[in-house]
Every structure is written in C-alpha cells, then in structure tokens.
Amino acid sequence: MVHAIQIPHDEDRPLYKVEVNDLSGMQAAVGGLIQAIDLGPLHSTFFVNEEGKLEKQSINRRATLMWWLLFPSARHMDVIVGEALMVGHPDEEGNSTDVPEAVTKLLFETKSYKAEFQTYDHPTKFNGNQRRFEDYFEAANYGLGKAESWTAVQRVRVVPAED
Known part of the structure; x- marks a missing residue:
C-alpha cells in the first residue's frame, strides 16, 4: 500500500490523501493508463493519465504550477491535464513509495x-x-x-x- 496525494483537476475539490494498493489503483486514480512525471527536488512522482491530452481532459492548474516551479524548462511549453496522483520516488526495485512526509506537511499542515x-x-x-x-x-x-x-x-x- 502506498500513501499518495490526489490533486484533482477541478480546483473546487481540495487535495486529499489516498492509499493505493497497486497499478490498477493508480490507474483508477487517474482514469486510465499511467504516465510518470518526475518531481525530482520533491523526491516525488506525479502519475497522470497517459491519454489525457488526447482525450482533451481539463488542465490541472495546481499540478502544472508545482511542475513548472520545479522544472522551468516546462513553463508554457507543456501542461498537466486530468487527475494527478503524487507518490514518492520508486525504490530500488522500481516500486512506488509513499509521498515524502515533508511534502505532505507542506501541502496539508502549513x-x-x-x-x-x-x-x-x-x-x-x-x-x-x-x-x-x-x-x-x-x-x-x-x-x-x-x-x-x-x-x-x-x-x-x-x-x-x-x-
């Protein structure tokens, strides 16, 4: 089980903590096949719907802002669409890990x-x-x-x- 943060594309919905058990749980969280987006400095990864842009899903402004902060080269070049699931970096075996506690504190307790x-x-x-x-x-x-x-x-x- 992996502790993650769901970042809905609808800004009227707050971020929330979620637990996902496996690949199918991650796919359910983003509504399709997953694509990983590295968030290096936060020791985290976004999973998003791999076909979100093809399906013309709505821009996820919050996930995009976070990504643009970390990777200036992406600014105004690309956006994140649809639901975003944030987990920790993969372990040595390539398995997703819990979103870092520091990130959880930053987003939920600050x-x-x-x-x-x-x-x-x-x-x-x-x-x-x-x-x-x-x-x-x-x-x-x-x-x-x-x-x-x-x-x-x-x-x-x-x-x-x-x-």
Whole structure:
C-alpha cells in the first residue's frame, strides 16, 4: 500500500490523501493508463493519465504550477491535464513509495506560504518579500508570475512562511 496525494483537476475539490494498493489503483486514480512525471527536488512522482491530452481532459492548474516551479524548462511549453496522483520516488526495485512526509506537511499542515527567488547574480541564495499566501498554489502562481516579469530570476520556490 502506498500513501499518495490526489490533486484533482477541478480546483473546487481540495487535495486529499489516498492509499493505493497497486497499478490498477493508480490507474483508477487517474482514469486510465499511467504516465510518470518526475518531481525530482520533491523526491516525488506525479502519475497522470497517459491519454489525457488526447482525450482533451481539463488542465490541472495546481499540478502544472508545482511542475513548472520545479522544472522551468516546462513553463508554457507543456501542461498537466486530468487527475494527478503524487507518490514518492520508486525504490530500488522500481516500486512506488509513499509521498515524502515533508511534502505532505507542506501541502496539508502549513498555515502560510511565501515565494522565494534565486537570481543569476546570487545563484546560491533565495530571497523573498513580505507577501504571504494561505494556499501553496497561489504562492506558486505569484512566484511564477514574478519570474516571468523579472528577468534576473533563475529559480522560484514556495516555502512555509515563518511568521
């Protein structure tokens, strides 16, 4: 059994924790054959419906924002559609693992978030401002918007705001 996070494409539905037992459970969670999308820095993987784009499924804005934060090369080049299931990276045998506890805490237990920016002139340091958000994905949207208009930004991340 793998502990995962379901990210519905419908933003009116909240994220929720789910347990999946096997491949068929993962396929049921995304509504078809699965495709893996690596989320390297989070030690996680998204599973999405492999045929979601062919089926013209709705964009999953929240999953896309998370992916774009981690992989700037994907920004405005590709999107995630349909339901997304987040699990941990595979183990040595290739089996899915539980979504990392740090990710679960970040998405379910954090009270407020902030976007931080790494610039080309300070590649080892992240800086932020006083702007706070109650939702991880709104902080991500804000951060990505700033990165679009501020050409000095190399990377963006969303972290808990320590108030």
